[in-house]
Amino acid sequence: MRLHPARIFMSARWFVVLVTAISFVFAPLQQIVHAAPLKGFDALQVSSSGSGTFIMKPGEVKPFTIQFKNIGAKAWANSGPGYVSIYTYEPKYRTSAFVGPGWKTSIQPTVMKELSRTFGEVGTITFDLKAPTKTGTYKETFNLAADDIAWIPGGLFTVNIVVEDPKKAESVASAPMINPTPLPTPQTPPTQPVTTSPSGLSAFTLIRSSKKVTAKGGEVVDYTVGIKNTGTVAWNRGEIRVPDVAIASVSLAADTRHTSWLSTNVLVASATQIIQPGSLEYFAFKFKAPKLAGTHTVRYVFAANNTVIPDFSVDIPVEVTENSKDAFDAPIVNPLTTLTPPTTLTTPVSFSMTEPMLRVGILIVDGETNNEVTISCASDWKLVGGDGSLLAEMAAGTHLTALYKTSRYWFDRGNGMEKTNNFLRFVPNEPNAICTVENWDRRNRGSDRPYNRYHNILELRHNDKKERTWLINELPMELYLKGLGETSNISHMEYQKALITAARTYATYHFERGTKRAAEFFHITGYADDQVYRGYDQEAQSPRIVQSVNETRGVTVTIEGRTAITPYFSRSDGRTRDWSEVWGGTVSWLVGKPAPCDKEKGFKLWGHGVGMSAMEALCMANRGQGWEQILNYFYTGIQLTRRWE
Numbered sequence: 001m002r003l004h005p006a007r008i009f010m011s012a013r014w015f016v017v018l019v020t021a022i023s024f025v026f027a028p029l030q031q032i033v034h035a036a037p038l039k040g041f042d043a044l045q046v047s048s049s050g051s052g053t054f055i056m057k058p059g060e061v062k063p064f065t066i067q068f069k070n071i072g073a074k075a076w077a078n079s080g081p082g083y084v085s086i087y088t089y090e091p092k093y094r095t096s097a098f099v100g101p102g103w104k105t106s107i108q109p110t111v112m113k114e115l116s117r118t119f120g121e122v123g124t125i126t127f128d129l130k131a132p133t134k135t136g137t138y139k140e141t142f143n144l145a146a147d148d149i150a151w152i153p154g155g156l157f158t159v160n161i162v163v164e165d166p167k168k169a170e171s172v173a174s175a176p177m178i179n180p181t182p183l184p185t186p187q188t189p190p191t192q193p194v195t196t197s198p199s200g201l202s203a204f205t206l207i208r209s210s211k212k213v214t215a216k217g218g219e220v221v222d223y224t225v226g227i228k229n230t231g232t233v234a235w236n237r238g239e240i241r242v243p244d245v246a247i248a249s250v251s252l253a254a255d256t257r258h259t260s261w262l263s264t265n266v267l268v269a270s271a272t273q274i275i276q277p278g279s280l281e282y283f284a285f286k287f288k289a290p291k292l293a294g295t296h297t298v299r300y301v302f303a304a305n306n307t308v309i310p311d312f313s314v315d316i317p318v319e320v321t322e323n324s325k326d327a328f329d330a331p332i333v334n335p336l337t338t339l340t341p342p343t344t345l346t347t348p349v350s351f352s353m354t355e356p357m358l359r360v361g362i363l364i365v366d367g368e369t370n371n372e373v374t375i376s377c378a379s380d381w382k383l384v385g386g387d388g389s390l391l392a393e394m395a396a397g398t399h400l401t402a403l404y405k406t407s408r409y410w411f412d413r414g415n416g417m418e419k420t421n422n423f424l425r426f427v428p429n430e431p432n433a434i435c436t437v438e439n440w441d442r443r444n445r446g447s448d449r450p451y452n453r454y455h456n457i458l459e460l461r462h463n464d465k466k467e468r469t470w471l472i473n474e475l476p477m478e479l480y481l482k483g484l485g486e487t488s489n490i491s492h493m494e495y496q497k498a499l500i501t502a503a504r505t506y507a508t509y510h511f512e513r514g515t516k517r518a519a520e521f522f523h524i525t526g527y528a529d530d531q532v533y534r535g536y537d538q539e540a541q542s543p544r545i546v547q548s549v550n551e552t553r554g555v556t557v558t559i560e561g562r563t564a565i566t567p568y569f570s571r572s573d574g575r576t577r578d579w580s581e582v583w584g585g586t587v588s589w590l591v592g593k594p595a596p597c598d599k600e601k602g603f604k605l606w607g608h609g610v611g612m613s614a615m616e617a618l619c620m621a622n623r624g625q626g627w628e629q630i631l632n633y634f635y636t637g638i639q640l641t642r643r644w645e
Contacts, residue, residue, distance in 0.1 A: 041146050042072030043154035044405065046122060046370045058163050059133045061100050065126045068144060068155060069370065070117045071405065071417070078112040082146040085111040086125055089143035089156065097138055098161070100128030109142070119417065120401075122370075129159070137162045200233035201309045203302055206280060212317045215289035220258060224284045225314055227302060229277050235304040238270040240283050240314060241445070242528060243301050256298055256529065258286040263368040265445055265527075267300065275304075289318050294582040294608055296320060308446050355554070355644045356477045356511050359522035360533055362454065363440060363471040365403070372403035373471055374438040375458060379430035383411060386422035386461075399438055400426070404462040404469045423461040432456045432479060434536050437471065442534075453536040455479045463520045472522045473535065477507060481549045482539040485532040487614075489542040495618045496548035497627035501640070502612060503531055505556040505566045508643070512563055552627070554644040557635055559589055564638055569607025571615035574599030576634065582610050589636045611635065 048066040056062060070076050076084040088094040088107045095106045103109045109127035117123040125144075132138060144155025207226030215221055229235055242257075242265040261267050268285040275281050290296045298316040301308050365373055376399045383392040383400060392413045394400060402411040408419045426435055432455045442451040456475040463470065473480075487499055510530075511523050526533035539546060557564040565587065572595040579587035590610055597619030612634040620630050628640055 039146075039150045040072050040074035041150050041152045042070075043068040043144055043152045044071050044371060045069075045154065045157065047367060048157070056131045056163065058131055058135060061128050061130045063126060064129045064159075065124060066157060067122050067124050068152075069122050070119055071154070071410075072152075073119070074146070075119075076112060076114075076117040076123055076146070078115055082149045083111055084117075084123060084144065084146055084152070085109075086142045086155075087145055088140065089151075090141040092143075094140075096140055097132050098129045098140055098159070100130035102128055120412070129161075131161065131163050135163050199305075199307055200231050201235075201304050201307060202229075202231040203304065203309050203312050204228045204230045205314060207282075208316075212319060213289065214319045214321060217289060217291040217320050219289045221287055221289055221318070222284070223287065223316060224282060226280050226282050227314075228280045229275050229304075231304075231309075232277055233305075234277065235270065235275040235281075237305065238275060238281055238283070239303045239306075240267045240269075240285060240300050241265050241303055241308070242267070243299060243313075256287040256290065257527075258288055260286050263364075263366055287316075290320050294320055296608065297606070303446065306444075306446070356508065357474055358477050358480050358507055358511055358524075359459075360473045360475070360480060361470045361517060361520060361522045361525040362473045362533065362535070363437065363526075365460070365469040365471055368444075369437075369439050371405075371469075372401055372439070373458075373460060374399050374401045375426045375435060376400075376438055377426065377428040377433055377435040379428045379433040381426060381428040381433070381435070383413070384425040384427050385420050386425065389420075389422070391418075391420065391424070401439075402460050404460065409460065409462075423459065426458040426460075428456065432475065449537045449541070451534040451537045455483075455536060461521050465519050470520055470522065473526070477504065477511075478549055478553055479539075480507065480533065482542070482546045483533050483535045484545070485534045485538050487545070489544050492618060492621035493544060493548050494625065494627045494630065495621035496545055497552050498612070498617050498621070498630040499568070499614065500545070500548050501552050501555050501557065501627065501631060502566045502568050504552070505564060506531060508556050509563045509565060554642045555640055556643055557631060558639045558641040559637070564589060564635065566635060567608065567611035568614060568617075568634075569609060569611065570613075571603045571606050572598045572609055572613040573603055573605040575609075576611065576613055576616075577609035579610055582608050589638050591636055593634060 046067050046069050048064075074082075078084060085104070086109055088096050093107045096103075096109070099106050100109075104111065110125060113124040113126055114121075138161040139158065140161070141156065141158045143157075144152040146152055204227070205225055206228045207224075209222075209224040213221050213223070225240075227238065239262075258267075262269060267287065268283050270281050270283065287298065290298065296318045298318050300314045300316075302312055302314060303309065363369070363373075365371060376397055377394070378396055380396050381394050382390060383394065383402075385391050391411065392400065394413065398414075400411055400413045402409065402424050404410070408421060409424050410417050410419050411424060412418070428435055434453050434455060435458050437452040437454075437458070440450075440452045443449065454473045454475070456473070456479070459472040459474060461470055461472060462468070481500055481504055484500070484503060486503060487496060507524060510517075514523070517523055517525065524530035526535075557566045567590070575595055576593045578592045579585065579590035581592065595613050595616040598613055598616050601615075603615065612630070617630050617634070620633070621627070625633075631640065632638065
């Protein structure tokens with residue numbers, strides 16, 4: 001047979017792979033430049049097994065599955081003319097070194113599992129891969145094909161395999177790594193028994209590639225940890241994740257996310273199918289160093305069997321030698337107003353400014369949602385193009401699916417897939433009505449609620465610079481603050497007011513300067529690298545926080561008529577730090593202060609240490625001090641200014 005090739009360009013970036021493992025590595029979906037649909041055939045890879053590493057012995061057999069969504073006009077079938085299967089590729093029809101039981105031929109592993117798949121449906125390719133008997137590094141490329149008709153654009157994928165003698169894998173010292181930093185001698189296990197949770201889950205970091213990382217702000221770091229299952233139950237899957245809740249400007253204040261991550265909050269997952277108690281699993285991943293110079297601890301959590309293991313985290317000390325280029329020092333590009341002389345809370349003022357409309361990046365649209373979003377709104381709503389054109393009118397509660405692919409935006413309102421060159425805005429007819437991301441549920445990340453409902457406008461927009469697509473929430477500043485997950489609803493309200501005011505100031509600072517996310521068309525993210533924002537579900541369960549937002553409405557921290565920088569962090573070791581002590585230079589209102597409650601409780605520093613210690617601020621509130629006193633204690637010589645009604 002003869003197939004018609006389609007040009008498909010793959011990203012050259014791969015996950016880090018241990019040579020003690022067999023690894024199936026795929027270029028991230030958002031970095032694949034797809035060819036145009038060919039003869040009506042087009043595909044989008046939506047999932048695959050083996051995102052990390054498969055521990056296999058020479059000659060061992062394991063199943064492999066990859067799924068593609070049909071996004072072309074032609075239906076797929078697993079039999080008859082033009083049936084859908086995969087062949088070896090680059091070069092085409094090469095006899096594979098991985099031929100396993102049940103392969104159709106040595107160049108064609110299998111056909112699509114399902115009888116047929118039409119537009120929008122997902123087809124499955126499952127076959128066995130047999131590791132070669134000889135140790136070494138191997139590579140195999142496959143391509144999805146409509147037999148005798150076309151190579152299907154978007155169907156190209158590559159398998160990288162490293163096979164090593166299993167006896168050598170047991171010795172860390174004898175196992176060379178792609179990461180040039182050698183693994184040190186394993187850490188000594190704790191002398192006390194490891195506490196096991198009621199679920200039988202516990203873990204211990206036995207090996208790490210480096211005890212301390214030294215990097216420039218924003219620099220990409222390669223890191224490997226060996227985590228031992230010290231519990232009583234086997235792990236079907238282990239994941240290193242970003243903590244679900246964190247305070248802005250603590251250890252994850254900088255954007256540590258790297259494009260190689262599996263999703264916005266999962267760095268890497270185990271490849272071994274079953275990790276028995278007592279077994280060790282390696283996790284290799286990349287992250288970005290915090291942006292600001294100083295000493296940081298980057299903290300990730302670990303989930304086994306989709307449950308975050310309590311009292312365990314992967315803590316990585318990072319010494320940042322110099323600031324990232326975009327760290328804090330940027331000119332005002334979107335001024336709210338110039339306050340000269342400063343207008344304080346006690347000074348009558350005629351409010352001439354309006355409340356800012358903040359743009360928050362809430363979700364990177366990737367494999368977690370099959371690279372698309374499905375939106376509905378509680379009121380009648382419309383789909384509007386980025387050029388202002390009306391694309392669709394939708395009734396309350398009706399769904400619309402949208403995605404970005406091949407330099408176009410696509411949407412399906414029930415009439416089949418339509419396309420436009422302009423980004424997409426989902427706009428409720430009733431201002432600030434609730435819109436829901438129907439195919440996203442944070443309970444899949446271990447949260448107690450979906451946290452997928454948002455006030456006002458949602459926007460789907462691709463960023464060519466970073467090759468990723470964001471879902472953005474555009475809403476008034478005060479509604480944004482009501483959806484923050486920076487503190488619990490039951491904490492002291494004076495503390496809440498202080499924290500909300502600092503958070504409002506943080507958001508206003510970046511709104512005015514476009515500092516952090518201008519290249520991606522929004523102001524800040526909804527994640528811990530900025531401030532944890534969970535939308536309407538958070539607001540609905542936090543009436544006291546809503547009250548704290550209302551009672552401090554429009555108030556920001558200012559200095560000499562300008563919006564101040566108001567860093568805050570989790571807790572200190574008994575004192576806060578001067579700005580100069582951590583980041584160099586002088587900021588007059590950020591000077592070190594005693595934190596007696598933190599000292600009395602024997603806390604260790606968690607975070608950068610500059611500005612307000614959240615735990616000390618909570619203690620001050622519990623002692624009867626008001627929110628204005630708390631802010632004036634941590635930020636010297638400031639004014640509290642109401643900027644809008």
